Amino acid sequence: MKVSNLTWKIGGEAGFGILSTGKIFSKIFAKKGYSVIDNNEYSSLIRGGHNTYTIRISSNEIFSTNKDINILVALNEETIRLHQEEVTYGGYIVYDENDCNIGDFKKARKDINYVMVPFSKIISELGAPKVMVNNVSLGASVALINYDLEILKNVIKDIFGRKGSEIVNLNIKSSELGYKYIKKKLKINVYELEIVKPVSKMLVTGNDAVFLGAVRAGCKFYAAYPMTPSSILHLFASIEDDYNIVTKHAEDEMAVINMAIGASFVGARAMVATSGGGFSLMNEGISSAAMTETPIVIVLCQRPAPATGLPTWTEQGDMLFAVHSSHGEFLRVVIAPGDPEECFYLTGEAFNLADKYQIPVIIMLDKYLSESHFSYEKFDFKNITVDRGKLLSKSKDIDGEYRRYFNTDDGISPRVVAGIKGGIHIANSDEHDEDGYSEESAHNRKIMVDKRFRKIKKLIEEIPPPKIYGPIDAEITVWSWGSCKGPILEAMNILNQKEKKVNLIHFTYLYPFDSESIEGIIEESNKNVVVENNKTSQLAKIIMMNTGYKIKNKILKYSGRQFLPEEIISGIEKIE
């Protein structure tokens, strides 16, 4: 059967390499030009627990994973129990009778096919370790799609190459055996993907994209304490020598943010990343950056909270926290990319905004965006350019007597790289005068608060308004932010097949909030609904706070899982 879209899911116990198996499967399609988006879901355990990896493959452009699974690979019975319901009519479950008692499941769903592959037997006959059942399942899956076994072998070689030829060969061999088993057993091809233009696509997560964007933007100091998104820490650490970057796994998140502030103070572009708990600890530091007007980029990856919460799952519960983070009133920028491509370019932008306005810039991700792979033909890194604003790095650039917090018309005072002659000053976390000396007079306080806030005028002009997707005159306008973009676009495309039903206003910049342009959009639109992965509809709140408009319709999810397009469709269909 020829298909343009196919969803594959593998499930099994933690410790069975579900993650790397899924990544290999995503890669073999991206390499040949297919669009791929995946989502891996796992619990905060090293062994045990249930892990899954869902991959949507398409010959067209796609924006998110979806609900209907065509092929479910069950490495244990629990996978069938938990996900059988997601398998589409006529879909397949691949299992090993050794691990799964299939009888009752067959009774429950007669409309799907059950394909037995003796994973463990194949592995033990080969004399390979048990974890390699993954590879048997990969080979079997490739056969079920009549796909290219060679590309699978190549990717396995790439990924396991470091482990030596013996391991590589066993991995390859086991995938071949899975492949052959299916080819022999099933005479017809179950699925066959439509042909696409054969361009190799890259496969990146939000974390990868932030990292790449930051390296391009000239980030020279990266500090973190292990917590989601820890892969950014690992990525920086792996290239720090080659790219002249210092990566520091510091003692805690207070150290992290303050080290980055120190590095930035002497002129290095600096970034930190964390999730809610670490961000809470960093809060005081953020205000220090604000008061001293030291540029800083902070990545905040949202997970379901409060407290430790669901540490490996996803949510959008921290928007208002980020927008209002830390004590006191101060200017900051809050950015929420919707996909890895936006993560890449907006990270570049984040560094420029931090430098130009000498303020903290927060980039909000969530676990889904951080760790899901998306395919792209390329990132055009030349589109990230470096603008350091009013940074003076040589003594001769200093004009007359230097005053760090000089009260300029635009509120932005020239900043020197600490250490140059003629630029001596105090960067002061106390309120200070134009020279940086601690100063408590009422008169000075007002001047300095106004100076720091005056920057907003230029900043707001520079920040693009939310993006509109879909027909301008749609019946329903969806308001959303961050990673909900993908599932909403999928839902929108389906709903708009017959009529101009839906459009999307997507916020990548959450703050500062340009009330005027938003009011204009609200007035123009018919019915409004917010879609957010949280309980309290924080975007609706921030819109109301800034415009007075109340968006009553809400499609909210807070189960720790990312939205599926199907859920958004059914939510929209319920709107009266």
Next chain:
Amino acid sequence: MVMDKTKSKYSKENYNLKPGDFNTERKPTWCSGCGNYGIWNSLKKTFVKLYLMPHEILIVYGIGCSGNGANFIKTYAFHALHGRALPVATGAKLANHKLNVMIIGGDGDGVGIGGNHFMHTCRRNINMTYLLHNNKVYGLTTGQTAPTSDKGFKTKSTPSGVLEKPVNPVLLALASGATYVARGFSGDTSHLSEVIRKAIKHKGFSFIDVLQPCVTFNKQNTYDFYREKIYKLDEIKSYDKSDLNEAIKRSMEEEKIPIGIFYQVERPLYEDGLKQIERKPLVDHIITDIDINRLLNNYY
């Protein structure tokens, strides 16, 4: 390999600053008789002795009476949050290891709220100098107990006397791996100035616990109290500064209080392990057009 001890480009021939040249336009706001004056004077004197120019020095200050010194010493200064001076200094030093970086903060700042940073900064052995203004009390918040206060010490927050044993900053620094550990007394500025000079010259993380009388909120640890108890380690001919056990033993003395250098050894710097700063400081790299093709290719 990476660095010689950061030192001034200036020398006797072209240097003509006097301690007073390190004064800012602001007059100190410390209580008259405060031990901070002695430290302030010793520091300025030391800069002159080392031919250091104000712009070659970055001092990161904590919050406290001690931290208020940010306004009174003319160098590059970062007046950080309470307890966070060490990480700010660390980031600054790693980004530009050519700067002479110092840290000044109170005992509450350093071993109370910032205690975790203290331990880790000691073990890192980054080439910086940390002056702990130890008045055994919270000065700026008008006289509560500090982690260094003596047991039984009565303050506003401990009216019946402190129940805990005090933290011993020298012992803590020794245990945490600092490579230069000393104690000074703000009432003996020529001795203190020497201890500071050697600390700045030391290649590695140098820590000085400065006994600093707070004339307003600590009526127990006064100038006289210290004058009576203090003795100088450098006056003991047989004292071996490289003997950690001996240093630990001396650091725990209470009846008599040793000042001077307890411990000094050479150990590779944290910076020595960073290949990426071997050729030049991070901040000297041009970042306008970094080619990331090599990285992007990893994702295909």
